Amino acid sequence: MGINSEKYKEIINEIGEDVKLIAVSKTQTTEAIADLYQAGQRDFGENYVQELIEKYQTLPKDIRWHFIGHLQSNKVKNIAAFVSLVQGVDSLKLLQEINKQAAKNERIINCLLQIYIATEETKFGLNEDELDDIFGNAQLKDLKNIKICGFMGMASFSDDLQKVRNEFRYLKTLYNSYSQLSITNCNLSILSMGMSADYKIAIEEGSNMVRIGSLIFGERNPLPGVR
Numbered sequence: 418m419g420i421n422s423e424k425y426k427e428i429i430n431e432i433g434e435d436v437k438l439i440a441v442s443k444t445q446t447t448e449a450i451a452d453l454y455q456a457g458q459r460d461f462g463e464n465y466v467q468e469l470i471e472k473y474q475t476l477p478k479d480i481r482w483h484f485i486g487h488l489q490s491n492k493v494k495n496i497a498a499f500v501s502l503v504q505g506v507d508s509l510k511l512l513q514e515i516n517k518q519a520a521k522n523e524r525i526i527n528c529l530l531q532i533y534i535a536t537e538e539t540k541f542g543l544n545e546d547e548l549d550d551i552f553g554n555a556q557l558k559d560l561k562n563i564k565i566c567g568f569m570g571m572a573s574f575s576d577d578l579q580k581v582r583n584e585f586r587y588l589k590t591l592y593n594s595y596s597q598l599s600i601t602n603c604n605l606s607i608l609s610m611g612m613s614a615d616y617k618i619a620i621e622e623g624s625n626m627v628r629i630g631s632l633i634f635g636e637r638n639p640l641p642g643v644r
Contacts, residue, residue: 420452425633429457432627436620439483441612441630443468447475449634454480462504462628466492473499485569485628487541490514498522504569504609504628505531507541509551512563519562527566529609532591534584535573542570545591558601565600567607567626568592572615581615585622592623 432438442450443464450461454477463469464486473482473496481501488503490511497518506512506528519526530551533542543551551557568591572584588610596605609626611619616627 420449420456420633421635422452422456425453425456425458428629428632432616432620435625437626439485439609439626439628440633441485441628442472442634443486443630445630445634447472450476450480453633460501462630466495469500470495483628493518494521497524497526500526502527502529502566502607504529505541506565507531507543508547509554509556512551512560512565513556516560516563525562525564527564529567529569529607530565532568532570532588534570534588536580537573548591548595552595552598552600552603557603560602563602565603565605567605567609568595569609571612572610572619574614578615578618582618582622585610585615585619585624589623 428438437460439460439462440453440458441462443462450472459479460481460483462483462485463472469482469484482499483502483504484496484500485504487505488511493514497515503515503526512528515526515528530548531542532548533544568588570588572581575581589608592605592608607626608624609628610624611627613629613632616629619627
């Protein structure tokens with residue numbers, strides 16, 4: 418299935434220059450990604466390490482790859498040389514491993530802390546106490562090869578739009594609060610929230626980065642053997 422070029426242009430015009438679009442390309446073909454690249458898109462989001470590696474090796478090197486899935490510590494080394502932004506960091510242990518692998522590659526890797534804002538148990542993320550523990554940990558400032566750039570969150574998959582709005586609003590409040598912190602390797606400037614079904618509400622509530630897949634690519638078709 419090819420991309421919906423008209424919908425892509427519509428979304429780009431709609432969100433404006435202040436909001437960055439991450440095209441969620443997991444399980445999409447390299448041909449579909451290349452088509453969107455030709456249309457001007459440079460930021461793509463992937464959920465599976467092996468799939469991301471294969472696409473990185475095949476597609477243009479100026480693509481900015483965002484890892485938006487649940488990243489396991491033992492797989493960080495496989496993407497540390499090229500990943501642009503890790504959006505789903507949910508522990509100090511994972512931050513430490515990203516820092517370790519970034520140092521080996523002589524890079525600083527940008528990260529977003531994933532905050533748990535939904536009511537669904539299938540979602541990952543930090544609660545407020547865990548967030549406080551990370552920012553209050555003395556070891557954080559020693560991680561010279563990571564930079565915490567902001568927060569990411571996923572709202573509940575719900576038809577209750579007020580519930581979704583309240584979850585985004587809560588994350589924006591947290592973001593505003595923690596943006597006041599003064600830590601060398603933390604500079605919060607990104608609030609990544611909103612996907613195909615709820616990005617308009619997310620932007621209204623302060624998101625400056627949205628992750629959209631199905632509206633642009635159509636429904637996903639799993640690639641055989643790729644996870």
